[in-house]
Amino acid sequence: MDDSDGLRWWFDSGSLALDFSYTGGLDEPDNAEWRSVDDAEALGGWLQERFPEVAATSGEREFRDAEMLRIAIGRLARQASRGETLAPDDVDVVNLFAATPDIPPVLAGGGRQAGRTLARPHQALGTVARDAVRLFGPDADGRIRECSADDCRLVYLDTSRSGNRRWCSMQRCGNRAKVRAHRARAAGARGAAGTAE
Numbered sequence: 001m002d003d004s005d006g007l008r009w010w011f012d013s014g015s016l017a018l019d020f021s022y023t024g025g026l027d028e029p030d031n032a033e034w035r036s037v038d039d040a041e042a043l044g045g046w047l048q049e050r051f052p053e054v055a056a057t058s059g060e061r062e063f064r065d066a067e068m069l070r071i072a073i074g075r076l077a078r079q080a081s082r083g084e085t086l087a088p089d090d091v092d093v094v095n096l097f098a099a100t101p102d103i104p105p106v107l108a109g110g111g112r113q114a115g116r117t118l119a120r121p122h123q124a125l126g127t128v129a130r131d132a133v134r135l136f137g138p139d140a141d142g143r144i145r146e147c148s149a150d151d152c153r154l155v156y157l158d159t160s161r162s163g164n165r166r167w168c169s170m171q172r173c174g175n176r177a178k179v180r181a182h183r184a185r186a187a188g189a190r191g192a193a194g195t196a197e
Contacts (some may be wrong), residue, residue, distance in 0.1 A: 011154065011156075011168055011169050012156070012169075013155075013156050013157065014156050014157030014158065014159045015131060015135050015156075015157045016050070016127075016128055016131040017073050017128055017129075017131040017132035017135050018073070018077060018135065018155065018156065018157060019050075020046075020066075020069075020070055020073065020128045021070045021071075021073040021074040021077060022034050022036075022074075023035070023036045023037035023046055023070060024037060024067060024070040024071060024074065025074070026074040026077060026078070026154075026155060027071075027074040027075050027077070027078045028074075028153075037066070039063060040058045040059050040060055040062060040063040041058070043058045043062060043063050043066050043121070044056050044057070044058035044062075044121065047121055047124045050124070051103055051119065051124045051127070053103060053106075053118060053119050054103070054118065054119045054120070054121055054123070054124045055118035055119065055120060055121070057120065057121060058121045062121040062122060062125075065097075065122065065125060066121075066125055068093055069093060069094070069097050069125055069128065069129060069132075071090075072089075072090035072091075072093035072094055073090075073094065073128075073132050073135075075087060075090050076090050076091070076094065076132070076136055077135075077144060077155045078146075078155060080135075080136055080144040081144050081145050081146040081155045082146065086136060091136075094129050094132045094133060094136070095129075095133070096129075097125050097126055097128070097129030098126065098129035098130050098132070098133045099126075100122060100123075100125070100126040100129075101122075101123055101126055102123055102124075102126035102127040102129075102130055103119045103123045103124060103126075103127050135157060140157060142163075143157055143158040143159070143163060144156075144157055144158075145157075145158050145165065145166075147166075147167050147168035147173050148166040148167060148173075149167060149168070149173035152167075152168055152173050154168035156168055
């Protein structure tokens, strides 16, 4: 990811569902910085990157359904990061997709093929929705956070052991915060030295 300074940095949202929602800008669909899936072809490419077993058959119907799911996940993520009650309509969308067949796990090494050779795009959406159910369920309660930097609104799942992640990325907002704190301490020390003279 490139920021406004032209520096590359890495953002780990901590969740497949959040990664998927960010392809549409999370809850800011007009945010071109994050929007990376604008049509059925781009959706198919994104799904195949994460699920190699998905057939390249994404069409307009799959794209419309994906858009509905990622918008719902984005709004729920923002609400969860602020401790707000989750919108029932968006919860219903996630539950609807989570109730559909997902990509079944496969144990390698067998001699026979069970089921379809390639999964359908809607099965990948079902897998994303199931991840969203886990994301917004009780196990992640309080761990969906918004970056604590004043000028950043990125939402992530804090998967750190201590549960005290504060920034979207240490390379971006974490580093900026440490630089600001260092400068403030240095300015304070210079100010204290000036008054002592």
